[in-house]
Amino acid sequence: MDYEELLTRARAAALPVLGRGQPADYIPALACADPYDFGMALATVDGEVHGTGEWRKPFSVQSVSKLFALSLALAHGGTALWKRVGREPSGNPFNSLIQLESEHGIPRNPFINAGALVVTDALLSLTGDARGAVVDFLREESGNASLAVDPAVAASEAEHGHRNAALAHFMASFGNLHNPVEEVLEHYFAHCSVAADCRDLALAGGFLARHGLRADGSRLFGRGDAKRINAVLLTCGAYDAAGEFAYRVGLPGKSGVGGGILAIVPGRGAVCAWSPGLDAVGNSVGAMAALEDFTARSDWSVF
Ligand code: DON
Secondary structure, three states: OOHHHHHHHHHHHHHHHHHHOEOOOOOHHHOOOOOOOOEEEEEEOOOOEEEEEOOOOOEEOHHHHHHHHHHHHHHOOOHHHHHOOOOOOOOOOOOOOHHHHHOOOOOOOOOOHHHHHHHHHHHHHHHOOHHHHHHHHHHHHHOOOOOEEOHHHHHHHHHOOHHHHHHHHHHHHOOOOOOOHHHHHHHHHHHHOEEEOHHHHHHHOHHHHOOOEOOOOOEOOOHHHHHHHHHHHHHHOOHHHHHHHHHHOOOOEEEOOOOEEEEEEOOOEEEEEEOOOEOOOOOEHHHHHHHHHHHHHOOOOOO
């Protein structure tokens, strides 16, 4: 397969729609991103890497970090987590408070903000350092030792994170956070604020394409966990547009309000597309268009 040609075509499909998206501005540090930036990278299960556009330009990974936090919590033996967070699409915005009261403080899934706060809390209990666990894992899988949290973005999130604070306190009132709320929020904001590029994320997603095997050949977790995480990514990874994402792209994937989307092709590899302009529900317009084109022209799809 000519991956360079596929990526060039995917970029060409994205460029005309870039102006239709708006960078996230509810986190002020993200608002200055250029909606005309676009990058895309793919990494095969054997470690072959290809990229196009601004694929080496770091961006804020935001909710893409949630898939790593969940994977690490499960790898550290956190299966009891599934008593504290569900596995159903929410059908509501990623920062919604509305279901939490009627569902007794149990978030619908690990990829909405409430669910990711519970996962971060569990990872903090399991490792003592949720932020460090995510950053170390991303560094090791990508081979990029300089990958790090962007402190300005983390501070901006903390300063404007009233909704996440509300979600966390509300869940604490149900006994569904075990660590101090402020500590959970600090680790959550930190892992969302990691700066990484398309190459880093495509490589870091490889363990889900290799059915649980890390880049160095060691096993993070069993095939069953990789299957289950890919399934939850497919059904819940793109906020309240998970159905639209599955329809258009046909892959398990996780999007973030920094404009990145990391998609997994089990047995083949991982693809990361990025452009900061978001649609109304918070998914990158350009990344969606590029991934749709890529899966339409290649056999990189689960369907
Ligand atoms: O908590 C927030 O709102 C951001 N750190 C992440 C939001 C995001 O990317 C959407 N998530 N599902």
